[in-house]
Amino acid sequence: MALMRIGEFAKEIGVSVQRLRDLDKNGTLKPAVVSPKGTRYYSDEQLYQYTHQNQSHRKVIGYCRVSTNGQKNDLETQISNVKTYMIAKGYSFEVVSDVGSGIN
Structure with a gap:
């Protein structure tokens, strides 16, 4: 021990x-x-x-973000990768995504 x-x-x-x-x-x-x-x-x-x-009481949050609407394909790729990772780790999870305004 x-x-x-x-x-x-x-x-x-x-x-x-x-x-x-x-x-x-x-x-x-x-x-x-x-x-x-x-x-x-x-x-x-x-x-x-x-x-x-x-x-079992915890939930992991995956956050995915891109800066512009033109990067929506990249956002979908991020979401897919995060989901794959969370499933592999056995987490209870939720993915939150965001498209920024592109303004600094």
């Missing part, structure tokens, strides 16, 4: 260190090991469980 410090674990799951401390306090997410000096360590199993448990 690989262990990581609280800062590493927080970065991996996208929350602050303080949020992890709060989750530990209220019993929602306890560290795998706490050292005698109070350093919290989380396991790779916890990382897997946390990311997969919360993945």
Whole structure:
């Protein structure tokens, strides 16, 4: 079982260190090991469980944009590429597209 410090674990799951401390306090997410000096360590199993448990609640947004109406074909290519990537990663996603005005 690989262990990581609280800062590493927080970065991996996208929350602050303080949020992890709060989750530990209220019993929602306890560290795998706490050292005698109070350093919290989380396991790779916890990382897997946390990311997969919360993945169904998250939606990834893909943003595609071109500057002018003349580039609509490029926009369709961007959208297709982003969708292919999202499907390959297994994300629940939505693609948002935009055609800019072409004005700086």
